[in-house]
Amino acid sequence: MNLKSNEVFIPGAFPKYTYISRQSSEFDISYEVRLTQSLHTVGFLTSIIGPSKTGKTVLCEKVIGTEKMKSFSGSDFKETEDFWVTIARRVGLPLESEQTEQKTMQGQGLSGTREGRASAVTEKYHSNKDKVIQYFIENDWVLVLDDFHYASPNMQMEIAYQLKDAIRKYFKTVVISLPHRSDDAIRKNSDLSGRLNLINIEPWNTKELREIAVTGFDKLGLHIDSSIANDMAQESLSSPQLMQSICLNLCFLLDIDNIDKPKLDSSMLKKAYEMTSLNLLSYKEVARKLKSGPNPRGQKRKTYTINSGNQVDMYELLLKAISVDPPKVSLSIDEIKRRMDAMVSDADKPDRKKIKTTIDQVQSIMQTSEPMYQVFEYKDDKVYILEPLFLFYLRWGRLD
Numbered sequence: 001m002n003l004k005s006n007e008v009f010i011p012g013a014f015p016k017y018t019y020i021s022r023q024s025s026e027f028d029i030s031y032e033v034r035l036t037q038s039l040h041t042v043g044f045l046t047s048i049i050g051p052s053k054t055g056k057t058v059l060c061e062k063v064i065g066t067e068k069m070k071s072f073s074g075s076d077f078k079e080t081e082d083f084w085v086t087i088a089r090r091v092g093l094p095l096e097s098e099q100t101e102q103k104t105m106q107g108q109g110l111s112g113t114r115e116g117r118a119s120a121v122t123e124k125y126h127s128n129k130d131k132v133i134q135y136f137i138e139n140d141w142v143l144v145l146d147d148f149h150y151a152s153p154n155m156q157m158e159i160a161y162q163l164k165d166a167i168r169k170y171f172k173t174v175v176i177s178l179p180h181r182s183d184d185a186i187r188k189n190s191d192l193s194g195r196l197n198l199i200n201i202e203p204w205n206t207k208e209l210r211e212i213a214v215t216g217f218d219k220l221g222l223h224i225d226s227s228i229a230n231d232m233a234q235e236s237l238s239s240p241q242l243m244q245s246i247c248l249n250l251c252f253l254l255d256i257d258n259i260d261k262p263k264l265d266s267s268m269l270k271k272a273y274e275m276t277s278l279n280l281l282s283y284k285e286v287a288r289k290l291k292s293g294p295n296p297r298g299q300k301r302k303t304y305t306i307n308s309g310n311q312v313d314m315y316e317l318l319l320k321a322i323s324v325d326p327p328k329v330s331l332s333i334d335e336i337k338r339r340m341d342a343m344v345s346d347a348d349k350p351d352r353k354k355i356k357t358t359i360d361q362v363q364s365i366m367q368t369s370e371p372m373y374q375v376f377e378y379k380d381d382k383v384y385i386l387e388p389l390f391l392f393y394l395r396w397g398r399l400d
Contacts, residue, residue, distance in 0.1 A: 010244060032063050038199065079155055120392075221260075236388075238388060291399075304348075315362065335354055
């Protein structure tokens with residue numbers, strides 16, 4: 001069977017031909033076996049935590065199957081609407097339905113005898129928690145609550161409260177979240193203590209990401225040099241989704257579906273990275289907003305001269321420091337300072353206090369903006385990149 005490149009490399013859905021099984025360093029079992037075992041344990045809630053775009057949802061699709069998964073995002077649940085009502089609406093379970101029954105009404109006839117007559121009585125009932133749970137059990141469905149951190153803190157506590165009782169009634173649930181975000185409602189909830197199966201998804205390493213490229217290009221009949229695969233793996237920033245996108249765009253540039261054994265060399269990688277960034281243009285607005293910083297209220301900001309000769313303020317300098325080589329998804333304050341020192345040609349370089357203040361202000365902007373703007377988090381003197389696609393766009397997209 002001759003496969004097409006977009007059948008082999010699939011960034012946005014389940015990659016049938018390039019799915020790579022992995023296992024954690026803690027246990028000598030695969031994540032697939034771990035999740036299967038977790039779902040097999042009645043009365044337990046499954047909590048999956050791992051960096052963004054590292055295949056948490058794809059893992060669920062592999063083990064549970066897309067037809068059995070009922071996926072929700074934390075942002076789907078609002079404090080103004082009942083948790084179970086939200087689920088019922090999504091899965092098509094009527095919130096209100098009518099049930100008509102024939103009831104015999106007793107009455108006295110003209111002859112003085114009691115006669116029965118049939119009457120249609122319509123009763124309404126509302127779908128409640130038990131009806132939703134039963135509906136899921138009958139269909140052998142699993143609730144997958146993705147991006148749990150997008151729910152408000154109050155809603156997170158409410159969801160945890162509702163799931164505490166539901167899992168005891170054979171209701172299977174998987175909650176997915178990011179590390180370094182508050183997951184106290186689930187993992188530190190005393191009511192769920194002893195009834196949690198915890199699965200920590202580790203970041204993909206270079207070897208695992210490289211396997212996507214090697215496996216995929218092999219299925220397309222093309223050998224890929226290890227140095228090229230390594231370069232792509234590094235730029236993928238621990239994200240298999242990014243690796244899939246880069247490989248697919250490289251195939252497009254090679255016209256691999258129409259040319260037999262095209263020549264693949266490292267000179268094409270930069271074009272593949274830039275082409276991949278074209279699908280991430282939404283992050284241009286994110287970068288623009290963070291680079292602008294808070295309203296200066298008429299005050300002139302201090303600028304620094306960087307090696308290119310351009311003048312930049314602290315907010316633009318911070319983004320540049322995050323984006324330069326080598327690409328990393330977590331950076332300490334000291335490492336950010338070293339990167340800034342290497343870029344700034346002035347004798348006067350930003351100190352640690354100025355860097356921390358700038359990061360705090362940028363984080364404040366993200367926290368008061370829509371979820372798509374929450375691309376990194378500052379915690380314990382470290383910047384954690386929550387969205388590797390954003391970092392990739394900083395490195396290869398056009399910001400001007």
